[in-house]
Amino acid sequence: MIRRQILVCSVAALLLAGCSDHDLPYYQSHLDEAKAKQEECEASMKSAFMSQDEDKLKSVVEDKECIAADKANREYRYAQAELAAKKRQEEAAKKEAEAQRQYDEEYAKAKESLSAASTEEFFKSGEDCTPKMWGKPSAACKAYNELEEGKLNTALSALITQFPKDKLKAQSEDRCSGINFDKTACDLLRKAVTKQQKDQVAFYLENRESLRTDFNDCVNRIKSLNKDQKYNDANEFARSYQCSMAQRAAQELKVFGFNKTI
Incomplete structure (x- = not known):
């Protein structure tokens, strides 16, 4: 019964929010006070609940300043979480871009080296380049895979002639x-x-x-x-x-x- 009354009172209180001296816009620009007010309201609500004082509990739940302070704090936490998530995404994208740059650099060096390698050196270097079930191959294996067909055809023709x-x-x-x-x-x-x-x-x-x-x-x-x-x-x-x-x-x-x- 008490929970139902609290829910009804909460909805009504939300509809009336903004009429207090310290309304939502005020607490949005005074977050320290919003935090202090929310802590005060939570302490009052806990006290009323423990003492089973329904009138006092209803009063706290319907308090416009408590509602405004709570909403201001929740909006702030949500905004901070969004900023943190955006920062993590930017850092992840930066790391990925750097990793790709290094991969491309290693690939270019490997391709140049393998292109100049002897037949024996080339095919020995590919012994560890087995196909993967997932993920991309190493930069060296990517270079090896791209050169393999041409190198193989040349090597086989040379052996058949020799x-x-x-x-x-x-x-x-x-x-x-x-x-x-x-x-x-x-x-x-x-x-x-x-x-x-x-x-x-x-x-x-x-x-x-x-x-x-x-x-x-x-x-x-x-x-x-x-x-x-x-x-x-x-x-x-x-x-x-x-x-x-x-x-x-x-x-x-x-x-x-x-x-x-x-």
Whole structure:
């Protein structure tokens, strides 16, 4: 019952606010007095509540100066909170801008350095640049990712030229296991082997006469070696770069095995 009366009185008091000598505009410009008045009103309200003096409690709740002082203080606290929030936002934006400036600077330096790096140095630097589930990559990894495709294509083409045909696969096997193992070199060589074989099959399919010549050469030489009972040599030749690529291309044309020429 007391709470309901307090609520009704509070609404009525708010409607009447501003008629006192010390009204809202006064307390808005005299915040020290507003604070003191609010403390005084709160103490009076507490005293009335503890003594269960409903008349006194109603009087404090309806007091226009108490209402004005309370509102002035609340408005001030809200304004101060807004200012503090704005300041935090400005500081956060400033920190973010500085962080981005440093990131861009590091990225530019990394890109310049990686552009001039050797193939081995470049790809070793990217071993830690694994894709992230969230967030942006480091400045160095961003530079690496942007340069990787061009560097990779150049490196693979160079390896295919340096180690033609069977030599590329042999080099890959040498660097991918044993005493000469090197992870970076192995990865590049395996990719080079894949590209070399894919490109050779594509060449055969676009140049059917070259495929016919190489495939039939494999058929005839394998038959000749088998006829001379040189079975190991025949099997080894069938696994050679020329024959394995010709056979793979021929399979795309529904030709299987070296049983007959095409």
